[in-house]
Amino acid sequence: MTLKTIISFITLSVVIELCSAQCGCTQKGIKISNFNVGDMVLSSQDVLRINGFKAAQGVHWPNKLLRYTFDPSYPDKNKNAIREFLKIYEKELGNCLRFLEEKSDVYATVVLGGGCSANVGYNKNYPLSITLPDPCVNRRNVKHEFTHLLGFMHEHTRPDRDQFLKIEFGNVHSGLCNNFYLCEGCKLTTTYDFDSIMQYPSEAFSCNGKDTILKKNGGKIPFNMEVTKLDAKKVRDYYGC
Numbered sequence: 160m161t162l163k164t165i166i167s168f169i170t171l172s173v174v175i176e177l178c179s180a181q182c183g184c185t186q187k188g189i190k191i192s193n194f195n196v197g198d199m200v201l202s203s204q205d206v207l208r209i210n211g212f213k214a215a216q217g218v219h220w221p222n223k224l225l226r227y228t229f230d231p232s233y234p235d236k237n238k239n240a241i242r243e244f245l246k247i248y249e250k251e252l253g254n255c256l257r258f259l260e261e262k263s264d265v266y267a268t269v270v271l272g273g274g275c276s277a278n279v280g281y282n283k284n285y286p287l288s289i290t291l292p293d294p295c296v297n298r299r300n301v302k303h304e305f306t307h308l309l310g311f312m313h314e315h316t317r318p319d320r321d322q323f324l325k326i327e328f329g330n331v332h333s334g335l336c337n338n339f340y341l342c343e344g345c346k347l348t349t350t351y352d353f354d355s356i357m358q359y360p361s362e363a364f365s366c367n368g369k370d371t372i373l374k375k376n377g378g379k380i381p382f383n384m385e386v387t388k389l390d391a392k393k394v395r396d397y398y399g400c
């Protein structure tokens with residue numbers, strides 16, 4: 160065994176040990192401990208909603224208009240791509256609502272940042288933002304984050320998810336357990352959608368590379384790129400279209 164091999168082995172062992180020490184959630188312990196859950200930046204009202212209280216009023220965007228602007232420092236090269244994705248998304252939603260870019264009186268700002276994230280729902284008393292750095296400017300992430308802003312959580316947090324999914328809690332990174340809370344206050348108007356743009360793939364939040372989210376029959380869930388008919392129905396139902 161060469162020195163290099165030994166060092167690699169020791170490094171690998173340490174990594175494995177670290178990983179295994181950071182694996183696992185107890186279902187009971189899953190609750191919102193702070194205001195950031197995965198790519199969702201939540202206001203205190205959102206947290207109340209997630210914990211099963213009645214949805215706060217005003218979480219719908221008024222007049223079916225999501226009014227946004229780009230932060231002055233946001234790079235021009237990304238803006239047209241985002242505008243295009245949103246135009247397509249409007250059509251996919253059957254023109255139920257509009258994403259309106261405005262200069263003033265806006266409530267959501269597109270900003271650069273370390274990862275893709277967004278606030279959940281409208282809240283006029285809270286500065287809303289969508290964080291879209293370069294790697295997030297693609298059709299999936301732009302629509303996914305704007306869907307959060309429209310008021311939606313991840314598909315795997317639906318209150319009925321345990322009828323459809325098997326969550327392998329032992330493979331979930333201990334620091335990411337709050338991604339698996341159940342949205343007890345969320346109203347459902349569609350059947351479970353494995354293909355939803357709001358559904359995470361099987362290996363999401365894994366501490367060890369093993370699957371965390373599987374279909375009840377053991378089937379894997381891929382990384383979904385497209386808005387489905389059920390996604391569109393969900394948004395249209397929520398906005399009364």
Ligand SMILES: [Zn+2]
Nearest residue numbers: 198199303307
């Ligand atoms: Zn998300």
